[in-house]
Every structure is written in structure tokens, then in C-alpha cells.
Amino acid sequence: MAGKGAVVDQPAAATACCPTAPAAPLSEDRAAELARGFAALADPARLRLLGIMSTAEAGEVCGCELVEPLGKSQPTVSHHLKVLADAGLVVGSRRGRWVWYRLVPERLAELRHALGPGQDPLG
Amino acid sequence: MAGKGAVVDQPAAATACCPTAPAAPLSEDRAAELARGFAALADPARLRLLGIMSTAEAGEVCGCELVEPLGKSQPTVSHHLKVLADAGLVVGSRRGRWVWYRLVPERLAELRHALGPGQDPLG
DNA sequence: CTGACGTATCGATATCCGTCAATACCTGGA
DNA sequence: TCCAGGTATTGACGGATATCGATACGTCAG
Numbered sequence: 001m002a003g004k005g006a007v008v009d010q011p012a013a014a015t016a017c018c019p020t021a022p023a024a025p026l027s028e029d030r031a032a033e034l035a036r037g038f039a040a041l042a043d044p045a046r047l048r049l050l051g052i053m054s055t056a057e058a059g060e061v062c063g064c065e066l067v068e069p070l071g072k073s074q075p076t077v078s079h080h081l082k083v084l085a086d087a088g089l090v091v092g093s094r095r096g097r098w099v100w101y102r103l104v105p106e107r108l109a110e111l112r113h114a115l116g117p118g119q120d121p122l123g
Numbered sequence: 124m125a126g127k128g129a130v131v132d133q134p135a136a137a138t139a140c141c142p143t144a145p146a147a148p149l150s151e152d153r154a155a156e157l158a159r160g161f162a163a164l165a166d167p168a169r170l171r172l173l174g175i176m177s178t179a180e181a182g183e184v185c186g187c188e189l190v191e192p193l194g195k196s197q198p199t200v201s202h203h204l205k206v207l208a209d210a211g212l213v214v215g216s217r218r219g220r221w222v223w224y225r226l227v228p229e230r231l232a233e234l235r236h237a238l239g240p241g242q243d244p245l246g
Numbered sequence: 247c248t249g250a251c252g253t254a255t256c257g258a259t260a261t262c263c264g265t266c267a268a269t270a271c272c273t274g275g276a
Numbered sequence: 277t278c279c280a281g282g283t284a285t286t287g288a289c290g291g292a293t294a295t296c297g298a299t300a301c302g303t304c305a306g
Contacts, residue, residue, distance in 0.1 A: 007177035026174035031167035039165035044154035051149035054130035076265055097273050108238050115235035199295055220303050
């Protein structure tokens with residue numbers, strides 16, 4: 001039995017009070033904000049970009065190294081990086097001629113936290 | 124400094140080997156599968172459905188109690204529930220005249236796990 | 247059997263999204 | 277100054293999706 005917890009619900013303190021009246025524990029605004037974050041993750045190309053960044057030894061990756069492994073055109077990769085940046089999942093800083101991208105762990109943790117208690121399920 | 128870990132990457136054992144050659148640690152197939160899961164989360168209405176289910180005292184919610192709190196039409200809610208079910212995030216079982224929906228914590232944990240090491244970042 | 251009620255499907259529409267070719271922007275070197 | 281190379285933007289196209297009204301399906305009560 002592990003079907004409760006904090007799945008998509010950590011802003012308010014405790015919302016479990018009314019037995020047979022759900023009453024949407026997630027506010028419209030908060031749901032929309034989380035949805036925007038998850039939408040940025042809802043694409044294989046972007047997940048692979050995040051994966052590449054997460055395994056970078058320096059925590060940063062030059063944009064010039066992101067085009068080839070994805071097998072997509074440069075404008076497409078640039079577009080995906082912008083989506084990730086707009087969602088707050090990555091940040092890019094121009095260093096000379098290149099742009100270096102790195103993850104924003106706080107934002108990733110926020111979305112991860114919204115998915116559950118962060119305890120153990122899944123063993 | 125907390126930009127590493129297992130963000131979108133837990134299938135293979137260790138992929139950190141080549142300093143300047145990312146080489147996409149996430150397979151095309153696995154990325155697509157995770158993306159499908161996150162796509163199901165990329166909608167405020169569906170996040171609120173999950174939130175309602177997660178706060179249900181019995182871990183289950185009657186479908187008849189999901190229409191009103193969402194403020195959407197019944198066909199729309201049914202559609203969203205189907206999307207969640209197809210993504211493996213919820214399951215519904217018909218009991219008499221109603222269908223009771225509950226979360227699938229393993230699937231939620233899988234997606235949560237893909238977002239990070241599960242250790243501490245953020246904190 | 248028939249009506250009532252919860253649920254799912256169908257058809258239509260408006261919008262959003264991924265992708266690319268072309269092109270403009272920006273920075274460093276000659 | 278001009279050129280080269282990495283990056284971002286634009287415009288266009290095809291496909292996916294959110295939403296609804298209408299309607300079909302399933303199940304219980306009478």
C-alpha cells in the first residue's frame with residue numbers, strides 16, 4: 001500500500017480533512033505551473049539533453065556538443081534548449097563564442113517532489 | 124554544486140567515462156518512454172486529478188467525484204483519465220455502476236526517480 | 247423491459263508543438 | 277575591417293492534443 005503521500009501536493013500543509021469531498025487539493029495556478037515544468041520534460045530530445053548535462057563531469061556542457069548526439073538539426077536543438085531554459089530546468093551562459101549549459105537541480109527537485117513523498121516506493 | 128546525479132539516467136550502471144564525449148546516456152527508446160509518462164503529467168487538469176487521488180483516504184476515488192472539482196465537462200475528464208491510464212499512472216476498476224480510480228505508485232516513482240538521484244539536491 | 251445514471255466514444259474545432267531550411271545575430275581571429 | 281564559426285530567430289509545415297456536444301454503452305432500480 002503506497003498510494004498516498006504528497007503526489008502533486010506539497011504547497012499547503014495538510015489537505016486531508018473531508019472524507020468524501022476531494023475539492024481539488026492543487027490550486028489552478030500551481031497545477032498550471034507544474035504542468036509547464038512537466039511539459040518541458042515531455043519530449044525525448046529534451047530528456048536526452050538533460051541526461052547529457054547530468055553526466056557531464058563539470059556539470060556543464062558546451063552547446064556545440066549537443067547537436068550531434070541528438071541527431072537533430074541545430075535550430076531544433078536550440079529550440080529545445082530554449083524550452084528547457086524557459087521552464088527553469090537549465091541555464092546557459094555565454095562564454096566567449098560558445099554557450100555552456102547546466103542543470104538547475106532545485107527546479108528538478110521541485111518537480112520530483114511533486115511526484116511523491118520522496119520516501120521509498122519502487123524499492 | 125549539485126548538478127550531477129542520475130537525472131534522467133538510471134538504466135545503465137555507470138555511463139560517466141568519456142570526458143568530452145557525452146554520447147547520449149539515455150537511449151532513444153527509454154527517452155521516448157519517459158517522455159510519454161511526463162506528457163501525461165503536462166496538463167493542469169491531470170495533475171489535479173492525481174492530486175485528488177493522492178489525498179483520497181482510501182486511495183481510491185469514484186469517477187463521479189472527479190468531474191465537478193475540475194470544472195470540465197464529463198467527456199473531457201474521461202479523456203484525461205484515459206490519458207493517465209494509458210500512461211500507467213492510474214488504474215480504474217469498475218465496481219457496479221461506478222469506476223474507482225487509484226494511483227500506480229510504482230509508475231510515479233519511476234518518473235520521479237528519472238528526475239534525480241533521490242538523494243538531496245535542493246536542500 | 248424500461249428508465250435513470252455513470253461512463254466511454256465519436257466527430258469537429260481551435261490551438262499547440264516538433265521539425266527543418268533559410269537567415270540573422272554574436273564573438274573571436276586574421 | 278572582414279571572415280569564420282557557434283548560436284538564435286523566423287516562417288512554414290505536419291501532426292498531436294484539449295475541449296466540447298451529441299451519442300452510444302453498461303449497470304442498477306423499478
